[in-house]
Amino acid sequence: MNRLYQELKELEIEDFIWIIYSFIVIGALISNVFERDWLLSKKRKSRKTFKTINTVIFAVTFLIYFYFVLLSYKRLRESQHYGSLKEIFLNNINFLAACFFLIGGFFYLFTESASTTFSTSPSQII
Numbered sequence: 001m002n003r004l005y006q007e008l009k010e011l012e013i014e015d016f017i018w019i020i021y022s023f024i025v026i027g028a029l030i031s032n033v034f035e036r037d038w039l040l041s042k043k044r045k046s047r048k049t050f051k052t053i054n055t056v057i058f059a060v061t062f063l064i065y066f067y068f069v070l071l072s073y074k075r076l077r078e079s080q081h082y083g084s085l086k087e088i089f090l091n092n093i094n095f096l097a098a099c100f101f102l103i104g105g106f107f108y109l110f111t112e113s114a115s116t117t118f119s120t121s122p123s124q125i126i
Contacts, residue, residue, distance in 0.1 A: 001010075031053040058112050
């Protein structure tokens with residue numbers, strides 16, 4: 001029963017994360033409006049606004065990735081005690097993938113907050 005409660009609680013958190021992602025999408029669209037304005041008019045306020053929005057977006061996604069790393073690590077540790085070899089292997093891969101997302105999220109956050117020129121914007125890296 002405790003395990004069921006834990007999984008239901010994790011699903012509630014994931015539902016909340018999906019709601020946050022919808023705000024991230026809206027924020028990214030608004031950021032693009034300000035970025036477009038900056039490209040066309042070179043208004044400093046537009047540049048500052050889109051960079052601030054992007055920094056907030058990357059900070060929030062970094063925190064979300066961090067949550068998934070913690071969750072993945074917890075599942076990995078639990079599977080060490082009761083899981084099959086296949087489950088342990090899959091949990092190891094899942095943990096590794098979550099770590100890669102966290103590292104990538106950190107790089108995007110660092111790039112966006114540290115860049116002083118438009119050419120180092122994360123959208124230009126890919």
